[in-house]
Amino acid sequence: MRKFAHRSIQEMIKKSEHRDSIVFESRWAVRPLDILQAINELNPDVIHFSGHGSHTSDLILENTDGTSKPVSKEAITQTIMSASDKIRLLFFNNCFSHSQAQSVVQYVDAAIGMTTAVLDSGACVFAAQFYSSIRFELSVKQAFEQAKASLMLQNPQEEYTPELYAKDGIELDKMFLVKPQ
Numbered sequence: 001m002r003k004f005a006h007r008s009i010q011e012m013i014k015k016s017e018h019r020d021s022i023v024f025e026s027r028w029a030v031r032p033l034d035i036l037q038a039i040n041e042l043n044p045d046v047i048h049f050s051g052h053g054s055h056t057s058d059l060i061l062e063n064t065d066g067t068s069k070p071v072s073k074e075a076i077t078q079t080i081m082s083a084s085d086k087i088r089l090l091f092f093n094n095c096f097s098h099s100q101a102q103s104v105v106q107y108v109d110a111a112i113g114m115t116t117a118v119l120d121s122g123a124c125v126f127a128a129q130f131y132s133s134i135r136f137e138l139s140v141k142q143a144f145e146q147a148k149a150s151l152m153l154q155n156p157q158e159e160y161t162p163e164l165y166a167k168d169g170i171e172l173d174k175m176f177l178v179k180p181q
Helices: 003-015 032-042 071-083 097-106 119-136 140-154
Strands: 046-050 058-061 068-071 087-095 110-114 162-166
Touching: 003 032, 003 046, 032 071, 046 119, 071 097, 097 110, 097 162, 119 140, 140 162
Parallel strands: 046 087, 087 110
Antiparallel strands: 058 068, 110 162
16 A cells, blocks of 8 residues: 555544544555465455556556566456455555456455546545545445545546446445444
8 A cells, every 4th residue: 555545544544433443454565465365364344455557457566576466357356256255345546446346346245446547646535535434434335425525626637537336236325334323
């Protein structure tokens, strides 16, 4: 995850009403095989990929030698399918990730992806507002809409960049990651 995005998300969480309701863990310089290890260790409800994506919709990770390693949507989908039935949301906060998001919603309730390139500043603002909204007990749909509004205030040209996808039968306006009390 980009360091400034990580910091922004943490700051917004601290400002939210239910800041202790979800644990925020991160992994840096993730290599492909690190994904399964992290999922097995943490058994998360939400997975957030932040970094780079390619024009061919690959997620760009690192090889052990530090070079770029493209990871296909098929590889990510297989990883998620085999990993955990607890995962509810995948957030692909990287360029050209909409097909990754569309592919994984057959195994998770919801996914967010980017239809085109996204500026680092926009990705940061979008993610920080999304998680802040989640912690104020908003639904995934409301949190997405608030994050999109925040992005449009910062970078109006990126209005159509983020997309929210749902598994068949999931009503995103009734999906909460922090349960209303």
